[in-house]
Amino acid sequence: MNAVKAIFIKELMVEFRNKQMINSYLILSLMIIASFRFAFSVIDFSLSQFASPILWISFFFGGMFSLSPIYKREIEQGTREGLLLAPISSSSIYLGKLLANLLIIFCLELFIMLIFFVFFPVGIPDIFSLITIVAIGTIGIVSLGNIISAISSNLSQSEVMLPVLLVPVLLFTVVMSSISVTSNVFAGAYLLDIMQEARFILAFDVVFIAVGYLLIDYILEN
Amino acid sequence: MREKVLEASNIYKSFGCLEVLNGVNLTINRGDRYILFGSNGVGKTTLVKILSTILPADSGDLILFGKKIKRGSKDIKTSIGFMSHEPFLYNELSAWENLNFYCNIYSVKDKKKRIESLLKEVGLYHRSHDRVGSFSRGMKQRLSLARAILHSPDIIFLDEPYAGLDIRAQDILNNLILSLNQEGKTFFFITHDIGKGFDIANRSGILSKGQIVYEVEGEEKKTFPDKYRDILKEETG
Amino acid sequence: MLKNNLKFAVFGLAVIFTLISIYLALIYTPPHETMGDVQRIFYFHVASAWISYLAFGITFVASLLYLKSKDYKWDTIAFSSAEIGIIFCTLGIITGSLWAKSVWGVFWIWEDFKLFVTLVLWLVFIAYLALRANAKSRTSKANLSAVFSIIGFVCIPISLGANRIWQQFHPTVIASSGGSLQASMALALVFAVLAFTFLYMSLLLIRVDIEIMKEKLEKIKQKLGGLNV
Numbered sequence: 256m257n258a259v260k261a262i263f264i265k266e267l268m269v270e271f272r273n274k275q276m277i278n279s280y281l282i283l284s285l286m287i288i289a290s291f292r293f294a295f296s297v298i299d300f301s302l303s304q305f306a307s308p309i310l311w312i313s314f315f316f317g318g319m320f321s322l323s324p325i326y327k328r329e330i331e332q333g334t335r336e337g338l339l340l341a342p343i344s345s346s347s348i349y350l351g352k353l354l355a356n357l358l359i360i361f362c363l364e365l366f367i368m369l370i371f372f373v374f375f376p377v378g379i380p381d382i383f384s385l386i387t388i389v390a391i392g393t394i395g396i397v398s399l400g401n402i403i404s405a406i407s408s409n410l411s412q413s414e415v416m417l418p419v420l421l422v423p424v425l426l427f428t429v430v431m432s433s434i435s436v437t438s439n440v441f442a443g444a445y446l447l448d449i450m451q452e453a454r455f456i457l458a459f460d461v462v463f464i465a466v467g468y469l470l471i472d473y474i475l476e477n
Numbered sequence: 478m479r480e481k482v483l484e485a486s487n488i489y490k491s492f493g494c495l496e497v498l499n500g501v502n503l504t505i506n507r508g509d510r511y512i513l514f515g516s517n518g519v520g521k522t523t524l525v526k527i528l529s530t531i532l533p534a535d536s537g538d539l540i541l542f543g544k545k546i547k548r549g550s551k552d553i554k555t556s557i558g559f560m561s562h563e564p565f566l567y568n569e570l571s572a573w574e575n576l577n578f579y580c581n582i583y584s585v586k587d588k589k590k591r592i593e594s595l596l597k598e599v600g601l602y603h604r605s606h607d608r609v610g611s612f613s614r615g616m617k618q619r620l621s622l623a624r625a626i627l628h629s630p631d632i633i634f635l636d637e638p639y640a641g642l643d644i645r646a647q648d649i650l651n652n653l654i655l656s657l658n659q660e661g662k663t664f665f666f667i668t669h670d671i672g673k674g675f676d677i678a679n680r681s682g683i684l685s686k687g688q689i690v691y692e693v694e695g696e697e698k699k700t701f702p703d704k705y706r707d708i709l710k711e712e713t714g
Numbered sequence: 715m716l717k718n719n720l721k722f723a724v725f726g727l728a729v730i731f732t733l734i735s736i737y738l739a740l741i742y743t744p745p746h747e748t749m750g751d752v753q754r755i756f757y758f759h760v761a762s763a764w765i766s767y768l769a770f771g772i773t774f775v776a777s778l779l780y781l782k783s784k785d786y787k788w789d790t791i792a793f794s795s796a797e798i799g800i801i802f803c804t805l806g807i808i809t810g811s812l813w814a815k816s817v818w819g820v821f822w823i824w825e826d827f828k829l830f831v832t833l834v835l836w837l838v839f840i841a842y843l844a845l846r847a848n849a850k851s852r853t854s855k856a857n858l859s860a861v862f863s864i865i866g867f868v869c870i871p872i873s874l875g876a877n878r879i880w881q882q883f884h885p886t887v888i889a890s891s892g893g894s895l896q897a898s899m900a901l902a903l904v905f906a907v908l909a910f911t912f913l914y915m916s917l918l919l920i921r922v923d924i925e926i927m928k929e930k931l932e933k934i935k936q937k938l939g940g941l942n943v
Contacts, residue, residue, distance in 0.1 A: 333564065337624075402865065420845060422837065
């Protein structure tokens with residue numbers, strides 16, 4: 256069986272039973288949405304303007320604080336060396352984990368979006384466009400989050416180091432452009448209108464995945 | 478002349494400024510049951526990790542089954558098994574699921590049969606579908622042994638294998654080692670405890686101050702415990 | 715011996731060029747037609763920013779070379795360059811803000827991609843240094859920071875692209891800084907850049923030396939401490 260597939264299935268099984276990542280992501284994102292709702296209930300504001308930033312901040316912070324178990328868990332449980340011992344490349348480990356986390360995080364985001372529309376009475380935009388752009392942005396968050404999590408799990412104060420390392424490389428690249436494009440969707444744009452920008456962000460994603468795929472070896476060999 | 482399965486020459490490893498291994502030379506032949514002794518912290522675990530290709534050495538050559546080991550050598554890993562005091566098991570998965578995962582990444586054929594027979598051999602078949610997190614230490618070590626030999630490796634490295642094992646588990650381990658050895662598998666263990674496992678070995682060595690300073694084979698074994706005590710005395714000065 | 719001569723020579727050049735560029739920037743060039751004397755900070759602002767990019771470029775190249783060769787000297791160069799680079803980056807941001815205040819009336823605007831990219835670079839420097847401070851061993855420090863500097867380097871042009879995407883939706887007219895450079899101003903700029911380049915090189919040579927000496931000292935300490943660990 257393909258190593259990537261084996262690791263993909265293993266990651267899903269472990270996470271669904273352990274729920275470490277799922278719990279911390281949900282708690283954090285829901286807290287952020289609730290906080291914004293509360294904060295904005297005291298002033299007058301144009302909801303559709305803030306929808307995109309609020310959504311992406313929830314996704315970004317949720318990701319930032321819940322992605323650390325990806326590699327940390329292997330170190331804590333002592334299974335890291337079991338993977339290094341096996342006749343599989345580090346890149347397969349990276350890809351397997353990436354695909355599993357993408358699936359998990361994307362499902363969580365769909366749930367968060369549902370909650371968001373419940374909390375905020377904003378006009379629902381074209382769902383297909385929204386989901387597409389959220390998916391594209393998420394690929395960026397998870398792929399970079401994956402490699403940075405691998406780095407930070409080898410440092411002391413790893414829980415703190417993950418956000419410190421992730422913010423400069425993620426916020427000003429994928430998150431910023433995703434917020435921008437999503438706000439257009441909330442303003443009524445359709446997929447065709449935002450095609451060019453969406454393609455750009457997808458290109459960023461591909462670069463991040465490639466960088467992670469090539470460099471993971473140097474991180475795991477420690 | 479027996480076939481050499483492992484040749485390590487001039488292995489050096491430092492961690493930062495701390496020199497742990499200072500030119501280790503070691504040859505292991507097919508069918509050996511080699512035990513390496515050494516005091517705590519002398520570098521035994523580092524050496525066994527380098528020999529089993531988990532950790533790269535700073536310099537020196539390692540040849541396994543006639544092939545030189547380089548960074549990124551993957552294929553040779555199918556011939557290597559490793560059992561440590563860390564079981565390399567996922568607590569959330571059952572015994573069966575753990576072995577199934579390792580079967581997948583080692584591309585083991587006839588998975589179902591293999592897992593079933595191994596679980597029976599280590600006496601865990603009745604707990605196949607229980608989560609490993611609920612196992613005792615002894616049970617985890619037994620499952621870890623099953624994991625280590627799952628893919629029928631030709632050489633098996635053991636790092637303090639007796640740690641945390643009850644008498645029953647120790648017997649299972651020793652019996653398994655002897656029966657696999659008869660099939661032609663080679664064993665290399667490390668331990669600081671000269672009481673356990675010494676009888677089972679056919680060759681022994683002592684790691685001290687970063688090098689293998691003493692080796693015995695066969696009948697010379699009788700002189701070994703005293704020599705070991707002398708070397709330990711020398712270390713502490 | 716040769717090394718010391720080189721250090722003195724570069725330091726000497728740095729001092730000379732800095733003095734010349736101070737003279738050129740503050741005295742020789744005429745005041746700007748619209749901004750007046752405040753514009754003079756522009757020479758050192760541009761020089762600081764360019765040197766910070768150069769410094770990170772050196773960190774990136776040294777990281778690549780380290781990953782290929784595993785020779786710690788490349789890691790030392792990468793680190794030293796980052797330490798110096800962040801100083802120039804901070805200077806660049808501060809001088810840029812002062813200049814922005816006089817040109818646009820605000821200390822900061824997100825739309826200006828040069829300020830934006832310099833900020834991202836500054837944050838990447840901080841993250842890189844924080845990573846090194848939290849590493850658990852010499853090898854992991856070198857490996858992990860090398861990988862991170864490559865990721866960071868790749869993100870700089872990407873963040874520029876992201877800024878461009880954002881600008882498409884929210885275009886802002888950025889007031890031009892006015893006119894083309896007169897010959898004397900161009901001269902002052904060139905000298906400022908050269909001065910800062912020599913200053914950077916001089917600091918890099920000294921810093922790398924200090925780091926190498928530190929490691930030698932550590933090794934000696936370990937040897938004297940003995941192997942009874």
